[in-house]
Amino acid sequence: MGGPHLSALHVLHALCVLLILLEDGPQSTRASACPQPCPPDSSCVGGTACRCDPGFQSSSGKTEVNPGETCEDIDECEQPVEVICGKDAGCHNTKGSYYCTCKPGYRPGSGATKFSNARENTCHDVDDCKPGQNSCHKSTQCHNTKGSYECRCRPGWKPVPGSPNGAHNTVCEQEISFPTWTTPPEIKSQSLSRFFERVQELLRDFKPASAQGTIQDIIQEVDNLLDSPGDLLTLPLSEQHCVATILLTGQEQILRELSKALPNGPLTFGTAVGTELSLEVKEQEDKNVTLSINQATMLVNWDVVQDSGGSGPSVVGLVSSPGMGKLLAEAPLVLETEEQSVLHETHKGLLQERSPVLLSDVISVFVSNKDTQNLSSPVTFVFNHVSAGPRQKVFCVFWESGQNGSGHWSTKGCWMVGTRDASTTCQCTHLSSFAVLMAHYEGQEEDPALAVITYVGLSLSLLCLLLAALTFLLCKAIQNTSTSLHLQLSLCLFLAHLLFLTAIDRTENKVLCAIIAGALHYLYLASFTWMLLEGLHLFLTTRNLTVVNYSSVSRFMKKFMLPVGYGVPAVIVAISAASRPHLYGTPARCWLHPEKGFIWGFLGPVCAILFVNLAFFLMTLWILKSKLSSLNSDVSTLKNTRMLTFKAIAQLFILGCTWCLGILQVGPAALAMAYLFTIINSLQGVFIFLVYCLLSQQVRQQYRKWWEGVRKTKAESEQYTLSSGLLSDAPKHSVVKDDGLTEKNRKLSQL
Template structure:
């Protein structure tokens, strides 16, 4: 018998030893970027870098060595007075502040001991400031000319202001770019204040943001938005504040609010511009902070607006601008473009009532709970499951989602696109609820008619086939047409709902009024049918009970699905507050009414609840105990 060959085992051992050798040799060969090998076994990051995992020594080939920002905590390198720390890839350096330079003439140094920053003076500084001052004086003479602005029509004034603002911004940027060595220039007088900043290094610092301040108003703008890809020459940004311009282009040029809402300008008009290319679109949003002219009461609504140039001249608009922080002294806005900006405040025509707010939240919370219980009942109670129950279930689901979205997101107005989506979703869900209400009325009418019609099965099958396409398809078509024709009217300044402008609210109120009217017709027909049937009865108890239940449902349906919403339209005149309270109380309890009428009033549902809650009887307990008692035979003994 031949001995087994050792060749396969030898090959395996040699391959394993080769793998171990490659692992020892390859630990350094696979060190990531910005790292080096230690003792041919481990890797470590270069000076000025740290591993993403936090380990000093590592062998994982996909480890990443990240740059350490020595200028931020926990390091926060101190460079001395009139100097700042500047982080670079793998290290840092110190440099003098703008307007200062080292005695040696160098542009950077390493620590505070080398700091010799001294203030510099240059003839170009005086020259640039004089030219900027001259621009201010020329524009100031136009602003204080009351004859020029007091006699013109509103359209002419808007057109002239638009032209003057553009001319002013161009002149300021042109003046700043003439003296690029003077990075920062500031000019201020009684009516205007200007700050300009010139960028010549093409944003060598990643993610650098410049801050400009004029008369307690500020602008934060990303460096890349200033240079706009301009690598051949300097670029500039200018922030201009006008103390008296708000008296000329006041809140009357804001078309998004009614006069009765009491809108007024509560900040100086501030212009932000970049050059030499006068682009107004940005890759990154800018942050503007405005000081209030009058201390803002927290109950009033603040609007971030910009001066929008149009064929008619111009007006204030909120497109692309929204407040991100508001306190008594300042409003901070985020805008996706550059223009002339301001803050408007509005005294709303109907102040928020805290009692109504509490009633709304409590009522809708109770309604959500009842709708949830009703939906579970319709799903789980087998005894009542039919076409009518399916309609009840869809109505409950639509109302549940609509109330939940209303409670959690109706006031999320910070992001305009998100607010428009929320308004569109609410529009759809409430329209779907009303459509299912219409199907409820139709089914109730057909059920009452079934008492006098012999063949009802074909009609019932038609309802089952049509209810889902109608219940969810009709509101989808209405919302699609509304959103396609006027998408900008979804979302108001203080609520994520349909705008009142251009009659857009009727894309909701129109279908609602139509459904309420049709449901009223169904209600009258049901009562007419039941009256005829009742007069021709031969004392059939079951039929009388059916008629009584149908009468109760018809009355409740008219009340729940129609009359409550009419109270919202009646909130006018001296009885507006009373109607508001009635509307809030009754409408917020819609879910409770649905659970009460369709679940608690149902004998089958009450019996089902009783079966669930009823404990096991003694006979059942005895049967179970005797089955498994000590005298019972096991299966093995059989």
Template structure:
């Protein structure tokens, strides 16, 4: 074993690796006698211990430590420390920043103002943005390398602000160590470059290498600049944009590949497509390209790429699509079909059952109609992505209908709250008057305004390559999720708690009449059902992240596709008045059918009855015969 083993007391037949080591099978406990415990390199991804500025991580067998880079030392004088909170690395030569360090900081601050200039990036077209970005990237590299070469005494320099982070290293010797590789860090990203590719044949004078990370440049040079963009598999930038360059010879070719390690902006991506790309400068401006960039490894937190040349780099990933699961598709279709049937029955009940005709039933009716139309449109047109204009219209209609459903849910919660508040007072007229005035302007007007603003601002984001729904990029999906989260918090957290508190208060202050207790129980049941139907089902969709995303996807699909069934169950089948009406309708149908059968039988047996009177045979005997 490359690392020692510990034999825990319970059970005695299992083994585990010492801290700082991991088994070859990745298991914490194992029984295989030839299992090997390997050292964990805490300085490399996916762990990548953060040690702070002017310091670096040093791995040792079974552990690690941090130390200051050359030219810096700890205030305590110690040679090493354990974590970033103990980092007191300061320059050894002087308490004031060196001239080169100050110059490098000024360069970084100058380009910060350019990168954060909204006017510069917001007024031009795509080609102009690409040209401006290419120019800035090249200028930053040149200025940073020139500053590093003007201060050869400072072997390593690190500066950063909120937008740009830079690390430079100056090489003055002739790469005395064979196979010497430099690792430069910047904002949790790193590059490994061979020393011989920095000095490039030992030119006269020192050589320098620079590694630069841009915090916000990825929002400008996004995935739309990728030359191989595929509408069926939309991509997004999941790393910072970084640049690696050497001087004084600005060569792009290398004798050995450089290794770039990126920390993901969005952790735990389950995308099956990951691309290592570089910024290729062209006459038209530039775009992301994969030429010479190879994917070496990807996990939940980092991506490692190899490149045969130096440039600016990033990582592109495909959006995760769980809709390709055929089981989810079947569950959706079956669940929505059941919901459509139940919603049709619920709508007919609300329209025809006179015993329950009131403001509450009107709200149930509008909610059911919106969900009915939304589910029907979803089943028939969600996959109709061609033509694009029709797909955008379908996406807009679904956006409106689902928002309208949530708005009617909000009105349901408001009415329930007002009803509970006025339970002890005969004041239902004011509640009904308020709801009659509010319901249609709010129920259909508010979602219309939201959809109109969204469509007017970014109409091209309606419809995705795979589905007629809202695109996820540029935060456009919040045109739906924002109102949904607000309504959920109001309805489910405010109204629900308020209703239960009011019901408890009213019940304790009233005489315990049977009717009051029944009303209280019914309102409590509706409040609890509303908590489940109107919010909890949609929360499962928001929780589709992390390791449990697949489980949450199935729960969301099953429960949410059966909303129509839940509405029919709560507001129809569990209502005493509705059940009585169903019995009455069934009884009427049975009587009508019975009368029809008797009429048919009498018409068929009429002549036989007359004959029986003549021959003295009873009707019963005639029927028996």
């Protein structure tokens, strides 16, 4: 019986212990269950002995702790960390426990900042080179390492003395490697030799901290040489041009290298004789940067400035050298083939016996990017210069070095955007040394007789076009589709001729000249479009002689002639203006510039219309020929058809086909063709009034009615005036001459 009884007692004892634990907690349990109180950080086990809690051990090293002993914390982190926490983690001991965290430079993938064993380890390396996660100086580049990073000098940079490369606090300065800048052996000049000696001294003693002072000294030395060239001016012109090439290219390269050591920010500098420097050093911030000096302004995209293979700050600089013109005297100008052809068309060509003249200072551009021969976006320059005179053309040029060491002015890759009396805007797709050049050209002598014919003919055409337009508007008997076409053609030609006579030479204001050129472009294209519709309508009218059903074609003409007549020219002009707006207006005329084939925006549609109208004309004559051969005794029909044939031939001039004479102005017959072309085309308005008004029987009848009405009104007015005079002052008229008395008596007899 003892066994079961003891088991019951044990169960009862366990229940009591559980109740005590629930009510008073573990310490009261230990104190009340064990014979003696357990030490701190221990617990009573089985009601008979005390044992240290997990994470603690007795001072004797035994499992059970005696009343006189203490439980001491076990340092779990004394064990190998890889075993407890795993790789790339650290262990942190706590009282009775521990926890693991990722090492610096690592981050837990689970997102938990702490974990308790190696199985929970998800530590992986962090990219410390992301912005804001490292302390690298801007003169260095961050290189991520496993669990950390290094700050290393950028390519072309070196650590500042006392700053070890690779440390977090590394500071670097740029390594400066100056190009060779010495006197060429084939050029014998004491002034140039002394100049290079002084330059070499400055570069040999260069310290990055004194970069700004060295830049100013280099510019001053170049300025002194150009101000007092000495024996340089006694050299042959080819050698002077070679010296200019060496100075321009060398100065550009030296300033680019020196500017690398400058701090961020702008720098401007000027000398007493007018040489100026303006540069900017900064990180990429804005898409565009503008540099200005007194004689020029440059606008460049920052993507062009930056070195594609580098990082950090970039530099862009602009230097003007007014004294460089002494060495560039009588330098030749080389034009591109296309520009030569344009110049020949407009000005006959340059006068070779007179050398081009510099209008502006020579400016040089240097940037961090060394690859500047084919830029993604053009650089814009605005030059201030003296005004050009008559028969002088302005060019945007750059100095191009030749294979023999010399050089010449060239327009390749540069073009003029606009010019005024004292400024010129240029754009270039490369960087070098630039200037605005003035060249003399041979003006095309205008034949005064042709000018008189043009102005007299256009004046007569304006009068006739005005009368024709009034006729088409007021004469109700002839108003139909054909009359509407005549009216629109007359209005367009009237406005075009009027604008041509009054504003074709208004080239003073470039914006106004461009607007005039655009308006003339539209009005003449509209005139030719209406000529095309006239030719189509004439063809359909003659075709109506053999085709029964014509109503659908007539409705089509009425519905679409206005959108086609005014819409097609508007589309052509809009495309031309959107593609090359700066080519509206030339230095001599407010018309389309022949550069880059822009003139074909007018000639192309005109040639197409003339070709189609000529085809319509030939088909019309063929139909009329067949119709005339089939007629017999129908005299009225024969008469009308012959009149239509005459009008068809007359419309050859009206429909613009005589513009083909302009193509024939070549060879020995050029002068005769020029006169024929000018006479016929300037009298186009007269032909319209003659064919469509004076040769129309209905219009003549209407004119006769108008004239009789005017005469009747005038006669009634004179009759009333004469009757009143006779009644009031009869003797007064007795002294009137016989002619006047006879006329009055004749009018009185008509009453």
